[in-house]
Amino acid sequence: MLNQEKIDFFKTALEARQQQIKKNLDMTTQEMDGLANNELKDEGDHASMSLGRAVDNAILNQQAQELAEIELALDKISGNLYGVCEMCEEEINIERLKVKIFARYCITCREVIEKEHN
DSSP states (O other), rough: OHHHHHHHHHHHHHHHHHHHHHHHHHHHHHHHHHHTTTTOOHHHHHHHHHHOOOOOHHHEEEEEHHHHHHHHHHHHHHTTOBBTTTTOOOBBHHHHHHHHOOOSSOOHHHHHHHHHHH
8 A cells, every 4th residue: 555655746746747737738728729810821821720730639638638537546545545456456556656647557457458448
């Protein structure tokens, strides 16, 4: 089981990442709004704008998904469930948590889930 010092470490890291993602989402949204107001001169401008929007939307979606995972991890800390695999209910290895601080599954269960989805 994770001791309080380690839980505090992960909570701080999760909150810092949460703030960074919120900042990124705000900046990207503002940039997209600003670009939408630009006057496009030709089809090349339209194509470039469409490609840029597609990339920005993909980034926004990925960041929003990560933010949701982080918020779930913070809820788990509040409920004393952080670091416990959602599938087998065993502890998630601390090295895995260091790599992916919002991990929901241990390595073994993650591999099972990935195989099922492929």
